[in-house]
Amino acid sequence: MxxxxxxxxxxxxxxxxxxxxxxxxxxxxxxxxxxxxxxxxxxxxxxxxxxxxxxxxxxxxxxxxxxxxxxxENMPAIEQAERLANGREQRLYYERKWAERRRQQLKQQITKNDNVLYVPFHYHKKEPGPIIICLEQTTGMAAYSELCKSMILPWFMNAHHEGRDLYIVPYDRQIHVHYRFENGHLNVADFKSFIEYKASGEAAMLPVLQFVKALLQENQQGTEADIILFTEGAPVDGQHLVSKQAKMMLEEMTQKYHAEFLVIAMHEEHFNKQQFWFAHKAFFADNAIQ
Structure with a gap:
């Protein structure tokens, strides 16, 4: 202690x-x-x-x-050894790591036409984007609410270490409230509200994804956004996630904001991988729940 x-x-x-x-x-x-x-x-x-x-x-x-x-450890730029570094060394490490990542991205974005190289320096100047956690809060998720919220706690440390804003967005069929923790710093009043927040009913995925897109548009100075979706695995609008409109929106979020989607589903048997085609990684909480 x-x-x-x-x-x-x-x-x-x-x-x-x-x-x-x-x-x-x-x-x-x-x-x-x-x-x-x-x-x-x-x-x-x-x-x-x-x-x-x-x-x-x-x-x-x-x-x-x-x-x-x-x-x-499956989140970008998060490794055990990095988390063990002391404060000053840690800040310098992340600064170097983000600088190297931006250099690599700049290199990948360079295009050549005949003997002319087109270099998008505006992209190179961008800072790491936010971590956005979308937490399904519905009747079906009530039994797992504390479990899911406990999994969110370590992301405060990650956001703090990387100097990234942390958003927590509870959702059911729509968005009633969201919380922003600037650079991962704790606001006790918002944290208390997050702990006590409850909703009911069923969940829809498209409204929260549209809300996330709006948050990304507000953070245009950043890139490399990480989106974590907590879900029971069966949103009422799941079939719409494979629609042309949804695919265009999600592909834009991936390409323009370099969003990485991590899905944490409560039950693997409820998870429809065709509907969650945009997820880069998926974890299933079945074992933890048992």
């Missing part, structure tokens, strides 16, 4: 079990809570003891550490 957290617990004279200490340690490490003011940290700790869902999320996250590490 960090010295700052230990000092705060002692200052608040809180009785805490070893299990609770482990949960708080995980949350402090992945949400960078030490960057909050003492008052905000105190508020978070108080909320931690009041919120059973938050404690359950931390417990799930610890139990699923190996699975989540596998998912994170």
């Amino acid at each position: 960090s010295d700052a957290l230990q000092a705060l617990i002692e200052k608040l004279d809180i009785e805490i079990t070893l299990e609770q200490r482990n949960y708080l340690r995980f949350l402090y490490e992945h949400l960078h809570l030490e960057e909050l003011s003492d008052k905000e940290q105190q508020y978070f700790i108080d909320y931690f003891f009041k919120s059973e869902p938050l404690r359950n999320m931390a417990a799930f996250a610890l139990e699923l550490a190996d699975i989540m590490q596998e998912m994170q």
Whole structure:
């Protein structure tokens, strides 16, 4: 446990079990809570003891550490060795890595006509794009809500380390609210709202994908966007994902914003790979649920 957290617990004279200490340690490490003011940290700790869902999320996250590490290691520019680097070295590492990636992309974008080389330098100047997590919150997903939210926690660390905005977009048939965590920094009020957010009904995929496209259009200075879709695997409009209009939209997101789509489905048997043709990778939570 960090010295700052230990000092705060002692200052608040809180009785805490070893299990609770482990949960708080995980949350402090992945949400960078030490960057909050003492008052905000105190508020978070108080909320931690009041919120059973938050404690359950931390417990799930610890139990699923190996699975989540596998998912994170399949995200661009996220490797275990990188996450272990110290703060300054880590920032420099990511700066070098993004610079190298931009150089490689620039090289791939260069075209030649006779003896003239066309070099798109405007592309080279772009910064890494956002991480956008779309979380299905429906009647069918209610049993898995805390599990899915626990899987989201490590992406706060990834966004923070890479200096990328993290968006969390709960959805059912439409989008009622979304949360933006600038450069992965925690906003306690929005985080609390995210933890407590619930919806019902069924899920539609096209509205959330259209919403993601709008977010990407707002972040035109960035590229290499990562889109993570949590789903039960059977959206009511799944057949429309293979329509010409949907394919054009998704192909534009991939080509223009270099979006990478990762799907995390609750059950493999419900997953229709033809409908999710645009996914670069898919994980199935069946084993974790059992």
